[in-house]
Amino acid sequence: MRRVPSPLRPDFDRICADLGFAFAYADDEPYWDETVRYEFTMEEVECDLEAPTAELHAMCLELASRAVQDGRMLRQLGVPEMAWDAVAASWRAREPSLYGRFDLCFGGDGPAKLLEFNGDTPTSLYEAAVFQWHWLEAGRTQGWLPRDADQFTSIHEALIARWREVWPDRRLHFAAMDNVEDRGTVYYLADTAVQADRVVDVLRIDEIGLRGDRFVDLTDAPIDVLFKLYPWEWLLRDPFGHSAGMATVRMVEPAWKMMLSSKGVLPLLWRLAPGHPNLLPAFFEGEADSEALGHSWVRKPVHSREGANITIVERGAASSRTGGPYTGPAVLQAFHPLPVFDGMRPVVGSWIVGDRPCGMGIREDATAITGNRSRFVPHAIT
Incomplete structure (x- = not known):
């Protein structure tokens, strides 16, 4: 793994406009940064990132299977008691999950360490799935990447396949808060559903209505399946989350993902597998x-x-x-310090769609804590 200077494409702003990347800048500061890139070997990706991601995901599912039967663990995970029955029913029904992101500390000189699992509303999806692949193709064509350079990202194809595999409902609704990043993420996910031959409607969370025991959209059409880029713990504090509509809608992510959208998974995973090389x-x-x-x-x-x-x-x-x-x-x-490359500290976001690792994105910052203003940097396998 190494950090390498990379040329900024002269038509970068036009490319962003053409591809709908409306949040490439945040408050006039670049969020996407292609003046550098991270390069990996295939062995690092397959053995040090992809394989541990699959193992960590399996461990999270094992943890969920134990927690759903244990009130003390559910409390430690921050699941309110009012939701226990819904979580258990969702788990027993094996309601399908769409995606998740493991944030890993990795510098190429030891095993990747899990920092946290974003199991409910992970973002930075469009950047990892689409925009960095477009960057890779440009680099191979224009010569600043080897022609045989590759990338760990099959996220886009995996999302389309997942919609086809487990959501037979032809009509899907998508909702998010009204900010540019959440809108961009939701419109991207809706587009993958369209490519899976689904009919989609996109609206704001506060535009969802209630008719009797059914959530409805702005045309009063019933919402049967709802992808919500809105955390479960927020939802359960809202009147929305206590209404009769909750019993008649299928949520993406499902209710059982409440158990894995909490940093409480970190001590519980350590308790489940103390000394595991990918855990802290x-x-x-x-x-x-x-x-x-x-x-x-x-x-x-x-x-x-x-x-x-x-x-x-x-x-x-x-x-x-x-x-x-x-x-x-x-x-x-x-405390496991992030690796430092040229004064910057990267975190690898390793994506899973369904049950399969399928790509990664990298956020970096000069500070020790990765935040919402940390930059996204593309990667290549060389």
Whole structure:
């Protein structure tokens, strides 16, 4: 694994416009950064990233199968008791999952370490699935990448196949908050469903209505299957999440993914497989066993997103801290510094669609905590 300078395409802004990449910049700062790239060997991708992702996913499913029968584990995962029956019914029915993203610490000099699993509403999908593949093809054509360069990304094809495989309903609804990144992600996912011969409707979360016991769209058409880019823990705090419509709609992601959309999976996975080479020691805050972490750890709220409310403690003192709105129970995870390349710290987002690893995207930052302003950098296999 190495970080290599890369040319910025002179028609970059036009390419973004043509491909609908409306959030390539954030507040006039580049979010997508193609002035550098990360290069990997095929062995690093297949053995050090793809294979561990498959194993970690299997471990998460095993964890879910145990947690769904254990009230204490459900509480530790932050699943409210009012949702336990729905989670159990969803798990027993094996309601299908679409996707997830494992965030991994990897620098090419040791096993990848799981930082967290984004099992409910992971973003940076379009960038990983489409835009970086377009960048790769341009590089191979224009000569700044070898002609035989490859990339670990079959996300796009996997999403189309997944819609065809497990959602026979021809009409699907998609909803998100009204911001440019969420809209872009939802429109991209809706497009993959269209390519799977589905009829789609896209709307804002606050445009969903209720008629009797059915959610409806703006035309009063019933919503039978809803992809929601809206976290389960938010949904369950809303009147929306307590309404009769919840009993008649199929959600993507399904209710059982509540168990895996929490950083509570980190200590529970460590309890399930202590010493696993791809896990870091982790404990719930306040547990006596957490003393094993010594004087260095990372504190993460059980529910938090985009690097918010994270504290890194080194040798007993906070070295990095982010603000944000998240409070409540937290986990403590062993501090494992991100690798540093030219002063930047990358995190590998390893994607799974259904049950199969199928691609990755890289976010990097000069700071020790990856946040919502960290840049996306493309990769190539050379």
